[in-house]
Amino acid sequence: xxxxLESGGGLVQPGGSLRLSCAASxxxxxxxxxxxxxxxxxxxxxxxxxxxGSGGNTYFADSVKGRFTxxxxxxxITLYLxxxxxxxxxxxxxxxxxxRYSYGPLGGMDVWGQGTTVTVSS
Amino acid sequence: xxxxxxxxxxxxAPGQRVTISCTGSSSNxxxxxxxxxxxxxxxxxxKLLIYGNNNRPSGVPDRFSGSKSGTSASLAITGLQAxxxxxxxxxxxDSSLSGYVFGTGTKVTVL
Numbered sequence: 247x248x249x250x251l252e253s254g255g256g257l258v259q260p261g262g263s264l265r266l267s268c269a270a271s272x273x274x275x276x277x278x279x280x281x282x283x284x285x286x287x288x289x290x291x292x293x294x295x296x297x298x299g300s301g302g303n304t305y306f307a308d309s310v311k312g313r314f315t316x317x318x319x320x321x322x323i324t325l326y327l328x329x330x331x332x333x334x335x336x337x338x339x340x341x342x343x344x345x346r347y348s349y350g351p352l353g354g355m356d357v358w359g360q361g362t363t364v365t366v367s368s
Numbered sequence: 369x370x371x372x373x374x375x376x377x378x379x380x381a382p383g384q385r386v387t388i389s390c391t392g393s394s395s396n397x398x399x400x401x402x403x404x405x406x407x408x409x410x411x412x413x414x415k416l417l418i419y420g421n422n423n424r425p426s427g428v429p430d431r432f433s434g435s436k437s438g439t440s441a442s443l444a445i446t447g448l449q450a451x452x453x454x455x456x457x458x459x460x461x462d463s464s465l466s467g468y469v470f471g472t473g474t475k476v477t478v479l
Contacts, residue, residue, distance in 0.1 A: 291457050293468035305467050351468045354404035354459050358413040
């Protein structure tokens with residue numbers, strides 16, 4: 247069974263940093279691009295970032311470009327999202343999601359984790 | 369930012385048919401990018417409902433169907449059931465943003 251398990255969420259002050267992790271199982275991790283998607287309280291879904299299966303290509307939404315970094319360790323079957331210079335508007339549930347293809351954001355996500363909550367507040 | 373527009377809400381009685389539109393532009397749906405649809409039940413993670421415009425993953429009832437034409441796509445739910453009450457989102461790739469864009473979301477209410 248394909249599973250994704252996020253961790254690392256929590257309360258952080260504005261301007262602070264946080265690193266999210268997503269542990270994968272049940273599929274050949276390195277063969278698929280991976281994504282982070284977030285959902286602010288009471289709002290819709292927002293794509294945040296994607297990384298190719300090899301890790302060689304990364305993609306970001308304009309709202310997080312320059313502040314967030316996405317990476318993966320295929321030997322540890324884990325996806326990461328390093329979030330710096332956090333703002334109140336980054337408060338959301340962050341989902342890890344497996345892409346349908348290997349090379350990047352093209353075919354959409356087919357498997358989602360349960361999410362981890364990030365709250366940016368003083 | 370959402371560049372795919374959906375109606376905020378649709379409703380129908382049990383057994384009826386409802387449709388949800390997803391309107392994009394020449395840089396996403398109109399450029400030939402595939403459209404996926406997701407169902408999000410209250411308090412849960414989104415679930416893939418339709419991929420590649422009109423394909424259902426294993427386990428998704430055939431009451432759900434997708435279509436695409438020009439710069440728009442649609443999700444149809446036939447034989448509406450109480451368990452279909454959820455939020456629905458479309459998704460496509462946008463070449464001008466070099467990333468995915470979600471629709472604004474539609475809440476389906478079963479009367």
